Amino acid sequence: MAEPRAVTRRGDARLWLAGGWLLLALLAAIFAPLIAPQDPLAQDLMFERLPPFWMQGSEPGFWLGTDSLGRDLLSRLIYGGRVAFIVAFAAASAACLVGSALGLIAGYFGGWPDRIVSRIVDVWMAFPPVLFAILLVAVFGTGLTSVIIAIAIIDWTRFCRVIRAEAMSQARMDYVENARIAGFGRIGIMLREVLPNVAPAIVALLSLEMGIAVIVEAILSFVNLSISTDDPTWGGIIAEGRLSIHQAWWILVFPLITLFLTVLSFSQFGEGLKNRFDPVMR
């Protein structure tokens, strides 16, 4: 009796910590104009490479210091969250929708639907994802929408593979057979009986995928293939920080920490939610 409860409490702490960070970052991004202490684009060469607030030579109002053009790092991180979250939600949802639907159909129906879907997934997986993304963005042109489309196009297979396997094992369960005996059709059974059992996996993957989308967006920004270079993005800040790592480590370190915390939180939040969703684990 003590064991499951301990697991639940640990799961809860994880869920709250991860959810707390995500909520904080999300709210900051949404209300960036109200929260950001400075204009993220305002350059001031008098203030270039100011250190964070606890170090010698910092300026009040520039909490995390400034970059090599004198722009406030904290404000840029806050504004960069906007792009990160938009990409995370839009790309992960699109990938989730396509991948889960195809995975569910392939896994539950088996037979030729499964053969077709599995073959497509195999072909898809043959491309190295980051190169694939760069290629796609190069084709679509840079910009928020094409980054989102590129991530969705690459990553739907992640959902498809996992959900297919889950749906396949559910399809063999007696309760699915019982629903058939009761007179239900296949699509009805897929939605009513199978979907609730794969939902926890979908939720966990969706959250994980949001983290992955943030990373991919950062990578694309890093190689200057994401959105226009004026708007701050985490990947873009990291790219700039890399150039002045010896003079001003904070320009690189703070966006890395932000990125790391966000990605980690997404995956932990997903795992926590999955356990919440699963009636047997609850």
Added chain:
Amino acid sequence: MSVPCLAISNLSATLANGVRVLRSVSLAVEPGVVTALVGESGAGKSMIGKAVLGVLPPSVRIVEGNIALEGIDLGELKPKARRVLVGERAALIPQDPLTALNPSRRIGPQMTDRLVHILGWAGDKADRRVRQLLDEVQIRDPDRVMQSYPHELSGGMRQRVLIAAAFAAEPRLIVADEPTTALDVTVQKQILRLIAELQKEHGTAILFVTHDLGVVAKISQNVSVLYAGKVVEQADTPSLFENPQHAYTRALMAATPRYTDPLASLKPVDETVLAGLASEIAAADRDWVAP
């Protein structure tokens, strides 16, 4: 003579490799009567139940014969019509109450699903019906059970829920596939008594699959003895026990546990009986021409 509730005639089924798993099986279940289907593991008992309910595994193919539910030949129907007819008139009490309920859904909706979506009842009427049935299977707190998830109930409770669900739609035929084997001995007896009671009350015909002749004696009026997918003996239950015709039936009886002589129960079926069965099956297969 009335139309039998279930009439299986001359049913043969093969696996993908051509091996026969059912060998020209014929059996009938009269309305309101419990017919037992007894045989060892692998005899094809579940296969017959699945054929009736239309859930044979894809590797198994029916090659001849037909199945009629209340005079309607199921083979003549389109898949959807067949599914709905079976859903309306037949139900299953499954062997394993652990896997027969959906772990992610509450008991209540799982039980009312068929009433609402297949029989077209209003939601509150279905709710009332299910509550009444849970009452009949002696579940003390139906409302709490309906709000529960399967894992919150014991094995015996789950089997009661499944029995209630099977009877809730007032089917004419219930296939009970070893409904007590997954339960522990004390619970087995209660569940068996419960099924017998509900059967009498509702006048439902049951095809009762079991490997236990003791259970056959308790619950059924008729018996078919199955060996390797072939019906070797058919009789009403009292005459089967008084005067078993087939050597295999006698061997099964000798192998049934008796409290007075527990060691005797371990006696395997006699070699000569098995040899006789083997030649009987071989003869049947020789005479049989795949249609």
